[in-house]
Amino acid sequence: MTRTIRIARESVRMMGRNKFRVFIMMLGIAVGVASLTLMMCVSKGAYERVMDTVNRQGPDLLQIRPGTDIQTGLPSGSREVVSLIEEDVSAILQHVGNIRAAAPVKDRKEIEVIYEDKFTLTRIFGVIPVWAQIRDFGPREGEFISEEDISFAARMCLIGQTVKKNLFGDLEPIGRTIRINNVPFTIKGELQWKGISSAGRDRDNRIVIPITTYTRRLFRDMHLTQIVITVEDTKKLNKTIKDVRTVLRDQHKITSGEPDDFAMRTPQDLIDLAYGTSRSLINLLTGIAAVSLLVAGIVIMNVMLASIAARKSEIGIRRAVGARKNDILKQFLIEGLIVSLFGGLMGMFLGMGGSVILSSLDVTASKITPLAIAAAILTCGLIAVVFGIFPAKKAANQNPIDTLKV
Amino acid sequence: MIKANKIEKTYSKTAILTPVLNDITLSIQKGEYVAIMGTSGSGKSTLMYILGCLDKPTKGELELDGVDVYGMDDDALSALRNKKIGFVFQQFFLLERTTALDNVLLPLIYANKYPDDALQRGRKVLAQVGLEDRVEYLANELSGGQQQRVAIARALINDPDVIFADEPTGNLDSQSTAEILDILGHLHQEGRTIIIVTHDRTVANHAQRILELKDGRIAEIKNP
Structure with missing residues (x-):
């Protein structure tokens, strides 16, 4: 011892x-x-x-909204603020490196949707096909919006799971016709189940339609409510953010000293x-x-x-x-x-x-x-x-x- | 056995230096039974602590068993106390709620090597002080006289050369006092060196030699 x-x-x-x-x-x-x-x-x-x-939203995702209310996680809602247009997206794709994909988005909330005797209020998104990859929001059943739908401004839509529940219950929705704001649309697919967003919004209460149809047949909004972008290399994210900003300021003819007329939300903001x-x-x-x-x-x-x-x-x-x-x-x-x-x-x-x-x-x-x-x-x-x-x-x-x- | 030459001890707790011991020179032979007497505050305990290597003199030479103690460091002094010196105190200083046997074995914890026969040795020294039937009693279950006997047994466990006893009977009644002095007398007869510090002349008279401390100086008052 x-x-x-x-x-x-x-x-x-x-x-x-x-x-x-x-x-x-x-x-x-x-x-x-x-x-x-x-x-x-x-x-x-x-x-x-x-x-x-962050991973659910995408660590490589940039969201651009009109207006300057930066910290908001909620939709800006300020329809008056109009700054983003589709040409901005082309400019970004053309002048900024490290971009995998970019898509213009138009949306409006609380739009009346009717199926036979059922009624619901939901959010309508006008998008292009690449949006599904950017937001990782493809179809669960059926097919997503195609380039053809865009060209013809087809009255085709995909519905979110909440909308499906509200309007159809147990019925099979694909192929049926609903009326969005009194315009008839054919359902060509169901969106994936996404759940509640970090801001507390129900991400399944939505309908997605071609952006051309949105503008020509539903609402005459010329301005975008969002531009969504994914980057190739997240390590270069900060530079990409800077470049996008420069291009947009240039597009919008903002002189130095004046504030941006758009707001960017980055993965860091999300964190x-x-x-x-x-x-x-x-x-x-x-x-x-x-x-x-x-x-x-x-x-x-x-x-x-x-x-x-x-x-x-x-x-x-x-x-x-x-x-x-x-x-x-x-x-x-x-x-x-x-x-x-x-x-x-x-x-x-x-x-x-x-x-x-x-x-x-x-x-x-x-x-x-x-x-x-x-x-x-x-x-x-x-x-x-x-x-x-x-x-x-x-x-x-x-x-x-x-x-x-x- | 013990040789002290011109020992001085000064306390400097306040700004004033208070000499407690002054020019103490003494020599104690192996096997002697010595009493150090003095009134309270005369420095007799201080002298005992110095001779017992618990304290260091401010000045002077001290030799124990032919070894110069003055220059030793604290660890060496601890080892020396462990091997060669046994202490008995007025307040017994047993560990409470601890058995007599464990109290007696305490010094072995700090020995260089823990002996294999520790338990037998503990029982043996307890028998030597007449407590063979109290081995497993807790210290606080024993009477004052019994506690002091445990303390003596503890002092004996390492078979020391010298036993120092500081007012060992100071807290005891007359019967226990007699018992303790009897045990110390026996230990002396067995050939151990015993140094007892007391203010009580009748206790001191049991020793062969009496040294009296007065004003920090020593006077031999009984020498056979």
Whole structure:
């Protein structure tokens, strides 16, 4: 049995003599580590959700809208702002590199759609075939809009899953005729199921028609409501954004010093938008974790200092019978390590429990990760050393005769 | 066994230097039973701690068993205390809620090598002080006299050359005092060196030699 093992056994034995003190120290650590673990889990959960959103929308997607309301995730809705035209798309394709595809989009919301005696309000998108690839929004059944449909301004449409449910229930919609704004359209396909967007919009409540049909047979809107672009190389995204902006300013004859009359939404904006709710929670938890770890450290330090004062004669007698300073130091450091290890484990499970509760109550996305566990264990080890070493040194360096005085 | 030459000890806790021990020269032979007497505050405990290598003199030479102690570092002194010196204190200083046996074995934790026969040795020294039937009792379950006997057993576990006892009977009733002095007397007869610090003349009279400390200086008052 080596000396260190003997001393470790003494640490454990003395801790067993003073369970309440040990419990208080562990509790301090546990609270700190619990909030740390929870913070890590929540930020990991939020990160994954954001990345999921970005990947769903496309990390290579640029959206351009008329007007300047940049931060909005909602449709700008401001019909008065008219700036984008189809020539802008051609100009972008012609002058900007690194573009995989670009498509003009026109849309209007809350348009009346009728099938026999059923009625619904939905959003109508006028698009071109490449739009399906750009938005990864192809047909689930049937076929997407073709170049021929564009040329002939065909009254063909694809319906989203919500529209299908509202108008047809269990019926097979393909081949049937619906009336959009009182104009008859033939359904040639169903759109894929997409769910709710990061802005909380139902992405399945829509009907897609050829952009030419949109302009000639439904609404006489000459201006675009969106241009959507995908880039080839996402690493060059920032340069591409700059180039697109230059081309558009040029097209719109905006002199330098004047603001843009269009707004671009990039994957980064999407990240910012999607982080929104979780970010404040993460900040809060980070704050709590930092404060409570500090408090835990101070608790440990003070309880250890108090216990050293109370255990003066224990330290004195150990020194008198031959304990070296280093032996006393080790005894107290091991005590601190054990306390923070078990307190840390306690806190880790508490934090993981909190993570499960938070995500099951849908307060925020939260995910238990090995990183969170590693961080928690590392932190409490660090706390034990940082806050334990001062009292332990103090204990070890006491003059033995002072500790043996009455 | 112990040779002290011109030992001085000064405390400088305040700005004023207070000399506690002044020019102490003494020599104690192996197997002697010596009492150091003095009123409270006379520095007798300080002298004992210095002789017992728990404290260092400010000045002077100290030799233990032919080894110069003055220049040793703290670790070497700790090892020395562990091997060669046993302490008994007025307050017993046992670990609470710990068995008599575990208390007795405490010095072995800090020995260079933990002996294989530790338990037998612990039981043996406890038997030596008449506590063979109290081995597994917790320290706080024992009477004062019994606790002091455990402390003596603890001092004996490493078979030391010298036993220092600082007012060992100061907290005990007369019957326990007699028992403890009896045990110390036996240990002396077995050939151990015993140095006892006391203010009590009747206790000091059990020793062969009495040294009296007064104003930090020493005077021999009983020498066989």
